Amino acid sequence: MTEDLLTRARELAVYIIENRATIRQAAKHFGLSKSTVHKDLAERLPAANHALYAAVREILDENKAERHIRGGLATRKKIQGILNCWFLPGFFLLLEKARHFLCRQLKIYEF
Secondary structure, three states: OOHHHHHHHHHHHHHHHHHOOOHHHHHHHHOOOHHHHHHHHHHHHHHHOHHHHHHHHHHHHHHHHHHHHHHHHHHHHHHHHHHHHHOOOOHHHHHHHHHHHHHHHOOOOOO
């Protein structure tokens, strides 16, 4: 294994430990794919520095245990953004006017 790959694995590990980052965040920061970061940390890092690997493994296990919570929060944020776009002040008045307009166009007078 070349020294530059081991150096990259060490740098990734230090970044994750210092920032308590996820694999996705580390990949984005270093401009690598998630697969590359995972391979560096899971296969190359133990050969380069086992103590560093143990520290990173602890953080990654914690991230894995929390990911369902982060996913739920992301979904909540997405839905709130959608609702904020749809339910602006005056939205219901606009809906009512649209309903009256369509009823008149379709010659439905039961409104």
